[in-house]
Amino acid sequence: MGWLAALAAMLDAMALLAAAAVELEKARPDDPKHPGWPAGAPDSQGGRFRPKDEDWEEVAGDIWVRPRRRQHRNSGGVRDSALSQAAKRGVRILIHAGLRAANIEAPGLGLLLEIGLGLAERAYPYVRAYFDPPQSLEALQEAALDPQPGYDVHHIVEGGTALDASEAARVNSSDNEVLIPTLKHWELNGWYARKDYEFGGLSPRDYLMGKSWEERLRLGLMGLRRIGVLE
């Protein structure tokens, strides 16, 4: 892609992001359409979205109990309708283009502010999530039960490498699902799909086809660590 094309893509992405920002939602405790946790809620949830009233399982005094049922298990779903795939791709292009233009070797807070806050607020969760610190496996698995904007549910052992139909349940089990930043999800998926030398010239995905669950799991966890998601 030449620079003019890259610039055009950036402008397209910014337009999409600006359009998405028009329908920006704010979480408020008294808003039935966009309910939020009140200030002072435990686990620093104040101001964040909470499930709608009909989804609550328990409220005792000031203790807010989050539902354990799964929501929007797919990588897209509601979040994709909130911010189109094209706009999310725009965020990624902006990150790459920003790094290239600024000749930045190590992205950090400066880049976050330059790219994230300078654009529509809808893009902000995706950019912010990209710079999340690594977390424990348990925390990532727990987070997958309640996906948030800017994140995707990721299968540690990919469904596409399942040996047979009987593995589907294991692939889709809560042990195998973690919540990771959307942009890092794309990055991992891209890595799985691209040919590489250390797998004999195959893509990691092709290499893993037919391999044991343990080997696929080990490589999946390795990828999460190397991309900075897993401690």
Place this chain on the structure above:
Amino acid sequence: MNNFAKYTVPELLDQFRNACLAQYDTYLTDNVSKSNKLFDYLLAVTRELKRRGVDERRSLLSLFADKNPQVRLQAAKSVYAVAPIEAKACLEAIAAAGLPDQSLSAGMTLSRLEEVPNCLDWI
């Protein structure tokens, strides 16, 4: 298939670098198919250098100074079999740089090398 025999070593390095730059752009466009075709091209260039001798293949080390991380990444993987110490240092630097895509790839190569030390020897 390209006939690389007619090219000088500097010309082969230029072709290698240009293919890496094109591959770098595929991360922006998510064009995995093109990236994989470029991988085959890079492999062919590397094998031509290998056919000419160790010193010719080690000329890939000059690309470690390139500004583009994809060029450094692919040069490091391609030259690892004949310059493991330098290549590993290059991969470690890329892995630690926090770059989208290239840091992940470099890091995964390092992890794979820990498990299968000869995984790059076939190139």
